Amino acid sequence: MKKNADLIIKNATLWRKEGRGGVMVDASIAVADGSILKVGSRKDLSDVYTAPKTWDAGGKLLLPGFINTHCHLFQVFMRGLGKDLPFMDWMNQSVRLLMPLLDDEAVYLAAMVGCMEAIRTGTTTLVDFMYANVKPCLADAVLRAFDDCGIRGVLARGLTDIDKMPGTDRLPVTWQPVPETLADVDRLRAMYARHPRITFALAPSVIWAMTSQGLTEGAAYARTNDMVYTMHLLETADDDQFSLERYGKRTTTLLEELGIMAPNFLAVHAVRLEPEDFERFERYQVKVSHNPVANMILGSGAAPVRELNRRGIPIGLGTDGAASNDSQSLIEVMKSAALLQKVSLRDPAALSADQVFAMATKEGAMTIGMADQIGTLQPGKRADILVVDLDRPNTTPCFDPIASLVYSGDECNIHSVFIEGDLVLEAGAFTRFDEAQLIARANQKAQALYRDAQEK
Ligand SMILES: [Zn+2]
Known part of the structure; x- marks a missing residue:
């Protein structure tokens, strides 16, 4: 009998370093309760897990989410x-x-x-x-x-x-x-x-x-x-x-x-x-x-x-x-x-x-004392996953996806983002709130604050 997961991300790619180069390998990830259950080939996972939700990554690259250790x-x-x-x-x-x-x-x-x-x-x-x-x-x-x-x-x-x-x-x-x-x-x-x-x-x-x-x-x-x-x-x-x-x-x-x-x-x-x-x-x-x-x-x-x-x-x-x-x-x-x-x-x-x-x-x-929870895509870690689209002009052709993302990447390459197993950004659009409305409110409020500061 198959094991239960909440979500399977299928038809994705992982980058494996091998010697001086690396290879893209076919992959799927099973997620439950916000954490990664298993990372494996599509066949491995479909043999072992069943989930009410599947998400097709369209062959795109999966990477662990980035960690910003300092901002205000x-x-x-x-x-x-x-x-x-x-x-x-x-x-x-x-x-x-x-x-x-x-x-x-x-x-x-x-x-x-x-x-x-x-x-x-x-x-x-x-x-x-x-x-x-x-x-x-x-x-x-x-x-x-x-x-x-x-x-x-x-x-x-x-x-x-x-x-x-x-x-x-x-x-x-x-x-x-x-x-x-x-x-x-x-x-x-x-x-x-x-x-x-x-x-x-x-x-x-x-x-x-x-x-x-x-x-x-x-x-x-x-x-x-x-x-x-x-x-x-x-x-x-x-x-x-x-x-x-x-x-x-x-x-x-x-x-x-x-x-x-x-x-x-x-x-x-x-x-x-x-x-x-x-x-x-x-x-x-x-x-x-x-x-x-x-x-x-x-x-x-x-x-x-x-x-x-x-x-x-x-x-x-x-x-x-x-x-x-x-x-x-x-x-x-x-x-x-x-x-x-x-x-x-x-x-x-x-x-x-x-x-x-x-x-x-x-x-x-x-x-930040979280090495056991985040930073890599491994079973047991939280499901914080980037879906990276390298089929963009700025990353074409791509021989080494890490070098491409670091030296020529920008936000157009971040297609979708899972955090704690939740899809918070899908194909560039936020799933939880109205982006345009929040930006309008933020602009209005910041301008008002700046005017007040000038008058003081
Ligand atoms: Zn600072």
């Missing part, structure tokens, strides 16, 4: 502002300009638009580093967007417990004592405890937004609750300058002393690393989120990805927020990651298409 969805409303300015000026003319005016509707619409763009460009899991907590319960709006759009979301709730920040005379509107923030995280985790796609992380913003006591309290909470602890780290020289002035020691020296360097610590950017930083990352099994497009837009530099790779430190990819990287496409990030290493090291072999693809998938999963 609320910044979708700041896309295009403060361009071509130095770091602190950019911050004052984009993020700090609109952030105080955000409300529930603005955060929800920004998050929905950001998630739409993410899904369309192949992202199925997204870590939202949500530090714009300028009013109570704004993170709730991001979580509603995760729920509504069907993406797998990690809400990395921001921590900021310092009331004076460099580069501005204004009080940071996100300031809140850490115990109060953690009580809010308790509330959110309880609300979504049984949600199949939503999990949580903690996100101390940056060294100059936190007291050392707050950093320690947050780390203890993350450790106790088995959560990722993620922080902007050494994006520019500002971190070490602040840390040396305030504590008389470099940023990672302080973090090591505070017990924050640990396997659950996800360092975002890690551009300005010194030799002792590599040693610390290796010793404490720290993870890295690499955001090459944002680093280039803000002129921060090239993160030392090859050296991190050499030491076996897992690296995921991130877009960063739309204020610093206007596009939220991980396809663009993959290409940029490879090109930035090649040009900065003057070595075309510095980072390959296969390596950046791994960073966008299975290595990214390791950086």
Whole structure:
């Protein structure tokens, strides 16, 4: 007797690496309860499984969904502002300009638009580093967007417990004592405890937004609750300058002393690393989120990805927020990651298409503690699956689909997307909401916010 599945994706193709090349093989995938039951040939699966639904992939390529390890969805409303300015000026003319005016509707619409763009460009899991907590319960709006759009979301709730920040005379509107923030995280985790796609992380913003006591309290909470602890780290020289002035020691020296360097610590950017930083990352099994497009837009530099790779430190990819990287496409990030290493090291072999693809998938999963759930198409993992159309002008002819997608791919190649076994994008159209209506609402709301900011 045949076994039951919920869904069989049939008539698909998988890419198997073999030696220096690879082959496309016929494949089907059986899905039940949001996870992959079996990956096999069409005949294997039809012999073993029966399902009420089948979906014909028309011979297209199946790949694991991409994982965006760092973004700020609320910044979708700041896309295009403060361009071509130095770091602190950019911050004052984009993020700090609109952030105080955000409300529930603005955060929800920004998050929905950001998630739409993410899904369309192949992202199925997204870590939202949500530090714009300028009013109570704004993170709730991001979580509603995760729920509504069907993406797998990690809400990395921001921590900021310092009331004076460099580069501005204004009080940071996100300031809140850490115990109060953690009580809010308790509330959110309880609300979504049984949600199949939503999990949580903690996100101390940056060294100059936190007291050392707050950093320690947050780390203890993350450790106790088995959560990722993620922080902007050494994006520019500002971190070490602040840390040396305030504590008389470099940023990672302080973090090591505070017990924050640990396997659950996800360092975002890690551009300005010194030799002792590599040693610390290796010793404490720290993870890295690499955001090459944002680093280039803000002129921060090239993160030392090859050296991190050499030491076996897992690296995921991130877009960063739309204020610093206007596009939220991980396809663009993959290409940029490879090109930035090649040009900065003057070595075309510095980072390959296969390596950046791994960073966008299975290595990214390791950086957020989800390697057992996502990142590859294997039985037991969640059914987060991209259906990739390579019969497009930009990917014709195609000899190596990974190299084609990384170097010439764009959203036209992402035909359909399954997340948790649900078809959220089918032939380029969203299945769960009216895209045009949401975009119209988001435009209207963002323009109104911008007008209000100009009048203040
Ligand atoms: Zn960021």
